[in-house]
Amino acid sequence: MSNKLPNVPRRRQVLDDLKPYIQGSGAHPGEENWVKLSFNESPYGPAPEAQQAYIDASNLIGPYGDGQQTTLRRTLAKTHDLPVENILCGNGSDELISLLIRAFLDSGDEIVVSENGFVNTRTHAIVAGAKILSAAERNWTIDVEAVLAAISPRTRIVSICNPNNPAGTFVDRSGLQQLVDSVPSQVILHIDEAYAEYAMPEPGFESVLDWQSDQQNLVVTRTFSKAYGLAGLRIGWLVAHSSVVDAIDRFRTPFNANTAAQVTATAALECQEWLRQVVIDNQKVRNEFVSRLIDLGLEVIPSVTNFVLMQFPPETGKSGSGAYRALQAQGYLARPTASGDACLRITMGTAQQMEDVARIIGEYLAGHPL
Secondary structure, X not given: OXXXXXXXXXXXXXXXXXXXXXXXXXXXXXXXXXXXOOOOOOOOOOOHHHHHHHHHHHHHOOOOOOOOOHHHHHHHHHHHOOOHXXXXXXXXXXXXXXXHHHHHOOOOOEEEEEOOOOHHHHHHHHHOOOEEEEEOOEOOEOXXXXXXXXXXXXXXXXXXXXXXXXXXXXXXXXXXXXXXXXXXXXXXXXXXXOOHHHHOOOOOOOOOHHHHHHOOOEEEEXXXXXXXXXXXXXXXXXXXXXXXXXHHHOOOOOOOOOHHHHHHHHHHHOOHHHHHHHHHHHHHHHHHHHHHHHXXXXXXXXXXXXXXXXXXXXXXXXXXXHHHHHHHHOOEEOEEOOOOOOEEEEEOOOHHHHHHHHHHHHHHHOOOOO
């Protein structure tokens, strides 16, 4: 809706063509039995110790929290063997991406993103007045050559997700090395590793967290929302050269990571065995689910995350939206995509939930009425 009515405050013109972020389907009012497999949340939740830390944090919510995020940053540094001065936390990795863009993009500057990158990165760039250059992907995988070819003298940031969403594919070590070696030193290379914890045991995947010390323009963002199971607390973290952290520190809000989130995330970091088990369980459930989908004749993009993207071949006469409705009719919420209605993305739930999902999709393909 345009904001051109007389005698009312006029919003910025750049917002006229923006629409609010479309979230995955959630439970509807009055319906409490939905199984929500549309947000890429963990069905296992946080570690028990992290839950208890959150409960205990209720005694700390009166005063302002630690604006320097000292304990959480130190624990992150210890867990990942990183310099504490290169770490910054925030209200989810989304906020940190927004802060990075605001710190390094002026109006008219360019940002290079991949075709299926994080949609909010585009939104933040548009609001900053930047020009977005989108690099086409190959088979749902980031094309490093296309990303590099899109860089121009006006480019200030290159931003990709690794692993990527909605397919769960990744750029391997050689591709990452090519990016690091080829992106000009005056251009920020941002790699969002929101799903890295799930991908770490997968053959060929490598995080660039520990590459940052040798690259002043490399920025990595991560989150506690996925494998750590803390999506409701909105807590993420960024690793970058101290000059990048300093730039963001100059204007971020003083308490952008709240007390409960900091305390709970710190406790979660101490539960690495819990995290490893979550990743193992997710991998097992995902692989079994993918096997069932393939047996049903569907095409599945190989994923190293906690979600999979299934494709419905044209000869089936079926669609992503049709499968979505079939699942919804039996209480399961998935995530359609905009790819010609040929795809459906679904988050991994428990083993039993995914057995049910595979059964429902099989019934849909067999032509059973909704």
